[in-house]
Amino acid sequence: MIKSVEKAFRVLESMSLADGPLRLSDIARMNDMTRSNAFHLLQTLQELDYVRQVEDSTLYELTLKTFEVGARAVSRNSLISVAHPELVRLSDKVPENVMLNTRDGLMNLVADRIESRSVVRTLAHLGARTPLQLVSGGKVQLAYGPESLLAKVCANLVAVTELSVTDPVVLRAQLAQIREQGYAVAIGEVNEAAKGVSCPLRNRHGDVVAAVSISGPMDRLGNDLIAHYVALLRETILLIEAAWADGWRGQSSVARPSSA
Amino acid sequence: MIKSVEKAFRVLESMSLADGPLRLSDIARMNDMTRSNAFHLLQTLQELDYVRQVEDSTLYELTLKTFEVGARAVSRNSLISVAHPELVRLSDKVPENVMLNTRDGLMNLVADRIESRSVVRTLAHLGARTPLQLVSGGKVQLAYGPESLLAKVCANLVAVTELSVTDPVVLRAQLAQIREQGYAVAIGEVNEAAKGVSCPLRNRHGDVVAAVSISGPMDRLGNDLIAHYVALLRETILLIEAAWADGWRGQSSVARPSSA
DNA sequence: TGAATGGGTTCTGAATAATGGAACAAATCC
DNA sequence: GGATTTGTTCCATTATTCAGAACCCATTCA
Numbered sequence: 001m002i003k004s005v006e007k008a009f010r011v012l013e014s015m016s017l018a019d020g021p022l023r024l025s026d027i028a029r030m031n032d033m034t035r036s037n038a039f040h041l042l043q044t045l046q047e048l049d050y051v052r053q054v055e056d057s058t059l060y061e062l063t064l065k066t067f068e069v070g071a072r073a074v075s076r077n078s079l080i081s082v083a084h085p086e087l088v089r090l091s092d093k094v095p096e097n098v099m100l101n102t103r104d105g106l107m108n109l110v111a112d113r114i115e116s117r118s119v120v121r122t123l124a125h126l127g128a129r130t131p132l133q134l135v136s137g138g139k140v141q142l143a144y145g146p147e148s149l150l151a152k153v154c155a156n157l158v159a160v161t162e163l164s165v166t167d168p169v170v171l172r173a174q175l176a177q178i179r180e181q182g183y184a185v186a187i188g189e190v191n192e193a194a195k196g197v198s199c200p201l202r203n204r205h206g207d208v209v210a211a212v213s214i215s216g217p218m219d220r221l222g223n224d225l226i227a228h229y230v231a232l233l234r235e236t237i238l239l240i241e242a243a244w245a246d247g248w249r250g251q252s253s254v255a256r257p258s259s260a
Numbered sequence: 261m262i263k264s265v266e267k268a269f270r271v272l273e274s275m276s277l278a279d280g281p282l283r284l285s286d287i288a289r290m291n292d293m294t295r296s297n298a299f300h301l302l303q304t305l306q307e308l309d310y311v312r313q314v315e316d317s318t319l320y321e322l323t324l325k326t327f328e329v330g331a332r333a334v335s336r337n338s339l340i341s342v343a344h345p346e347l348v349r350l351s352d353k354v355p356e357n358v359m360l361n362t363r364d365g366l367m368n369l370v371a372d373r374i375e376s377r378s379v380v381r382t383l384a385h386l387g388a389r390t391p392l393q394l395v396s397g398g399k400v401q402l403a404y405g406p407e408s409l410l411a412k413v414c415a416n417l418v419a420v421t422e423l424s425v426t427d428p429v430v431l432r433a434q435l436a437q438i439r440e441q442g443y444a445v446a447i448g449e450v451n452e453a454a455k456g457v458s459c460p461l462r463n464r465h466g467d468v469v470a471a472v473s474i475s476g477p478m479d480r481l482g483n484d485l486i487a488h489y490v491a492l493l494r495e496t497i498l499l500i501e502a503a504w505a506d507g508w509r510g511q512s513s514v515a516r517p518s519s520a
Numbered sequence: 521t522g523a524a525t526g527g528g529t530t531c532t533g534a535a536t537a538a539t540g541g542a543a544c545a546a547a548t549c550c
Numbered sequence: 551g552g553a554t555t556t557g558t559t560c561c562a563t564t565a566t567t568c569a570g571a572a573c574c575c576a577t578t579c580a
Contacts, residue, residue, distance in 0.1 A: 070330030071387025127331025
């Protein structure tokens with residue numbers, strides 16, 4: 001573990017979590033380092049164009065180079081672009097957040113998200129990564145995923161809220177149920193007030209490669225609604241799967257770079 | 261400039277540019293470092309969860325943590341979510357890519373993008389950052405931006421293609437014209453085959469804070485179409501500006517975290 | 521089959537490079 | 551207006567990083 005690299009990323013991450021530009025000494029304090037150390041790190045990050053100082057001030061802020069790099073990393077995923085329009089359509093029918101979840105290692109990733117237009121809504125951060133077993137989208141992927149994956153997840157179950165599953169046996173039971181009913185529900189396992197429903201999305205070979213989910217505040221996602229939402233999800237997923245499969249045949253597009 | 265930090269980011273970036281998992285020795289070669297050096301860096305990046313080894317193999321690939329961090333960095337931008345639906349609507353009327361451009365330092369950033377459904381289309385990478393003076397969206401932002409910004413841009417003009425502006429005098433003339441006509445056109449300055457049209461987007465105070473653009477292959481964006489596209493862009497922009505201004509008044513939404 | 525190549529990983533010592541602390545001016549607080 | 555706090559620079563010391571050699575494993579080629 002190269003220490004200076006670790007520190008640099010700690011700085012980067014703490015800046016991304018803050019909600020505005022930060023002062024050098026705060027950054028130093030947040031990460032217990034000396035001011036001079038933080039200064040050198042920031043200097044380096046600045047030269048690399050990940051950080052800049054806000055005009056005529058000594059405050060530091062992130063550039064969007066992380067976004068550039070990150071976007072490049074997901075862009076390989078053609079599923080996202082195929083799914084997006086259908087998610088938008090689904091979002092019109094439902095007063096909740098609609099999300100496309102994929103797997104990234106042992107994490108569930110919110111690969112795309114259409115925000116609910118409701119005034120009271122839950123936050124669905126695009127790009128958010130959460131342990132698979134704690135969210136409905138992740139559970140679906142676990143339920144239909146290989147045993148080897150599940151084994152790894154079981155090896156380090158950590159509780160985030162009181163409702164988080166921490167017992168492998170319980171988890172396996174949940175997954176069995178999910179397979180039986182064909183959808184997953186997660187209730188406040190990451191966060192007390194939230195609830196989500198997910199259904200699996202498959203590729204041409206029938207492997208589950210993603211999950212589409214609807215999530216919102218617990219009190220609005222009553223059990224009576226679940227069946228209805230599951231139906232909507234399945235409808236949407238069928239359309240996405242069809243469009244995606246088409247993509248493989250119709251993939252003759254001559255793509256050339258562009259000018260904005 | 262902390263060397264190991266610089267190297268770590270070089271590794272990260274080279275991996276994000278590759279189109280698949282890489283071998284250790286290739287990563288080492290690409291960045292001229294010894295294998296053992298590359299190994300240590302990858303080891304560190306792996307512990308930090310930016311990199312992982314693909315299952316049952318020695319290949320290395322990026323996790324999507326960069327995406328997580330990057331997405332968090334842009335999420336502060338409420339404009340994107342407000343603009344998105346309107347961009348989708350615009351995209352239905354035009355067989356080209358539609359983009360929302362903002363400024364990030366001296367770079368133009370593709371903050372959002374709806375892909376053209378045309379078979380022949382240009383690539384519009386979400387998250388792409390390009391020098392402001394080379395793309396239509398950036399030119400608009402320069403044209404209406406402060407002199408201090410322009411001065412900094414002029415201080416380091418670099419040519420990317422033969423058509424890139426490299427003379428400050430020429431650039432200033434272009435910007436004057438843009439201000440006069442109220443829109444910008446860029447022709448293959450980043451890339452020979454591409455062309456783009458952009459119009460400015462303003463906040464409540466009248467400052468230009470972004471540009472909406474339509475871009476596509478040069479031969480399809482004839483001069484006869486420009487006027488039409490400009491009209492469509494202006495229409496869209498008016499709607500976005502209105503919705504955005506509303507947001508400031510209607511910003512009472514109680515947001516709570518969610519479960520996927 | 522067996523040698524040979526190239527790859528990933530581990531280890532070690534040498535030397536570089538990162539770091540903390542002192543110092544200072546500028547800014548900020550009271 | 552005096553007292554902190556802050557950003558930045560400098561320096562010397564030491565901890566850290568890094569190259570290189572050595573290792574094992576896989577694959578290739580003879």
